[in-house]
Amino acid sequence: MLPTFTYVRPKTVAEALEQGAAEGAALHAGGTDLLGCLRDRVFQAGKIVSLSGLSELRGIAATREGGLRIGALTTLAEIAEHATIQERYPALAQGAASAASPQLRSQGTLGGNLCQRPRCWYFRGDFHCLRKGGGRCYAVAGQNQFHCILGGMGCYIVHPSDTAPALIALGAQVRIVSRGSSRLLALESFFVPPAQTVRRENVLRPGELVSEVRLPPAPAGMRSRYRKVRARGSWDFALAGVAVAAVLAEGKVQQVRVVLSGVAPIPWRATEAEAALVGKPLDADAIGRAAAASVAGAQPLSHNGYKIHLVRGIVAETLEALV
Amino acid sequence: MTRRRGSKGDGKGLSRRDFLGSVGASTVGAALTVAAPPLTAAEPAPQQEGLTPVALRINGRAERVLVEPRWTLLDVLRERLGLTGTKDGCERGECGACTVLIDGTARYACLVLAVEAEGREITTVEGLMNGEALGPVQAAFVEADGFQCGFCTPGQVMAAEGLLRKQPHPSLEEIREGMSGNLCRCGSYRHIFEAVRRAAEARG
Numbered sequence: 001m002l003p004t005f006t007y008v009r010p011k012t013v014a015e016a017l018e019q020g021a022a023e024g025a026a027l028h029a030g031g032t033d034l035l036g037c038l039r040d041r042v043f044q045a046g047k048i049v050s051l052s053g054l055s056e057l058r059g060i061a062a063t064r065e066g067g068l069r070i071g072a073l074t075t076l077a078e079i080a081e082h083a084t085i086q087e088r089y090p091a092l093a094q095g096a097a098s099a100a101s102p103q104l105r106s107q108g109t110l111g112g113n114l115c116q117r118p119r120c121w122y123f124r125g126d127f128h129c130l131r132k133g134g135g136r137c138y139a140v141a142g143q144n145q146f147h148c149i150l151g152g153m154g155c156y157i158v159h160p161s162d163t164a165p166a167l168i169a170l171g172a173q174v175r176i177v178s179r180g181s182s183r184l185l186a187l188e189s190f191f192v193p194p195a196q197t198v199r200r201e202n203v204l205r206p207g208e209l210v211s212e213v214r215l216p217p218a219p220a221g222m223r224s225r226y227r228k229v230r231a232r233g234s235w236d237f238a239l240a241g242v243a244v245a246a247v248l249a250e251g252k253v254q255q256v257r258v259v260l261s262g263v264a265p266i267p268w269r270a271t272e273a274e275a276a277l278v279g280k281p282l283d284a285d286a287i288g289r290a291a292a293a294s295v296a297g298a299q300p301l302s303h304n305g306y307k308i309h310l311v312r313g314i315v316a317e318t319l320e321a322l323v
Numbered sequence: 324m325t326r327r328r329g330s331k332g333d334g335k336g337l338s339r340r341d342f343l344g345s346v347g348a349s350t351v352g353a354a355l356t357v358a359a360p361p362l363t364a365a366e367p368a369p370q371q372e373g374l375t376p377v378a379l380r381i382n383g384r385a386e387r388v389l390v391e392p393r394w395t396l397l398d399v400l401r402e403r404l405g406l407t408g409t410k411d412g413c414e415r416g417e418c419g420a421c422t423v424l425i426d427g428t429a430r431y432a433c434l435v436l437a438v439e440a441e442g443r444e445i446t447t448v449e450g451l452m453n454g455e456a457l458g459p460v461q462a463a464f465v466e467a468d469g470f471q472c473g474f475c476t477p478g479q480v481m482a483a484e485g486l487l488r489k490q491p492h493p494s495l496e497e498i499r500e501g502m503s504g505n506l507c508r509c510g511s512y513r514h515i516f517e518a519v520r521r522a523a524e525a526r527g
Contacts, residue, residue, distance in 0.1 A: 007375070007392030007438055032434050035395070036415045048392065052439055077428075101504025103482070104416060106428045107435070121342075143342050234503035 072111030429485025
């Protein structure tokens with residue numbers, strides 16, 4: 001049985017922000033991550049503020065600029081099956097389709113997928129770790145085969161989202177609303193690495209919520225893909241993954257983003273891999289250099305060195321598949 | 324998205340000693356004591372004032388139930404309404420045994436608060452019966468021997484029902500993906516996939 005809490009289902013965003021700002025309140029979108037955390041006592045919430053009454057936060061629509069606006073409460077299944085997303089932003093459709101299981105994709109929302117808590121088994125288990133306000137990271141000397149090889153500092157989680165790397169590769173922004181304010185932020189700047197704080201994974205503060213994700217127009221000639229590797233064939237988090245979005249013209253890479261999942265506490269832009277590709281034909285030579293550069297600066301823990309080879313391999317294969 | 328990785332091995336298996344890493348043996352007890360999450364205030368017995376009326380529509384019948392906000396749809400189906408066909412497995416969206424249809428889509432009843440299911444159309448395995456006769460998906464599981472111990476079967480049946488409502492004629496690959504949210508400890512997957520194929524044929 002879940003711990004006790006009170007429950008409110010506001011009818012307006014303003015009311016949800018007001019309720020959500022209260023001490024001990026937690027926002028409930030699809031609820032798949034929240035209820036698991038509450039059941040496992042990862043954190044407590046005295047009040048659940050359900051967003052399910054906020055229909056304006058649902059749905060996918062074209063923007064005036066020719067991009068897409070995806071409401072934060074849009075489910076992963078809706079995104080995976082959306083014809084325009086499949087056609088113009090395939091990396092996002094592939095990311096959404098590769099998350100979790102069919103049942104969870106029909107309930108889990110895009111906003112929730114971006115804001116979900118890490119899956120580190122020490123964080124989820126009965127360990128008072130750094131991220132829960134404790135004094136140490138148990139992964140450093142423990143079982144760390146699923147932990148990060150990049151960007152760890154004190155805490156070695158990986159960010160669990162499959163949609164975030166795809167969205168960052170595609171140049172998406174998030175809208176963050178709070179009482180009396182609304183701002184658009186590059187999704188890349190939404191996530192917070194342990195070097196900044198180990199207590200949260202993104203910039204959201206109490207009283208704020210993600211209302212929508214905005215995709216810019218897909219440039220002519222843009223191709224994108226998301227590749228995810230799991231320890232089993234389905235229904236699992238990424239051991240490692242890569243989202244690539246590239247604009248090719250005259251046989252050369254004009255623009256490219258390479259964003260890794262499953263290997264860093266935030267979706268990780270492999271900027272050195274990108275630099276190895278820009279201005280070059282997408283041939284074996286450039287792909288080889290990009291794959292090698294994709295894990296620049298990696299510092300594996302005792303059991304996750306395999307991720308270096310895994311990332312190089314999937315970066316190369318994903319770039320080859322783009323041609 | 325609730326799969327917890329606590330049970331996953333890496334081929335070499337997880338030992339408690341490795342998992343606890345350098346926490347010295349003498350400090351393990353202390354570490355675990357400190358690590359224990361703060362208990363929530365002793366859970367009070369349900370009180371009338373803590374209960375909320377919820378109108379649910381289950382297998383075509385209107386039900387009004389008094390619930391605590393923390394009760395899941397699974398709790399209410401099994402404990403309040405006696406619909407024990409829906410199984411209670413992991414209670415954290417990792418096994419699929421509690422799969423029901425909500426507005427025709429397969430979902431985990433353990434991860435849906437009953438208060439969130441208000442006004443939705445809920446179908447449980449009991450709702451697939453044609454009077455006393457098995458429905459087509461249920462019958463296909465019997466014909467194809469789509470189970471051994473049977474505990475996961477109601478969830479498998481509901482996942483198959485949800486899949487076939489969305490994709491009436493799935494390929495084998497689509498069946499495998501569509502059924503991937505339901506685990507079978509007996510490993511009857513090949514027969515389960517065959518049951519779904521037969522059910523698709525039977526439904527026409």
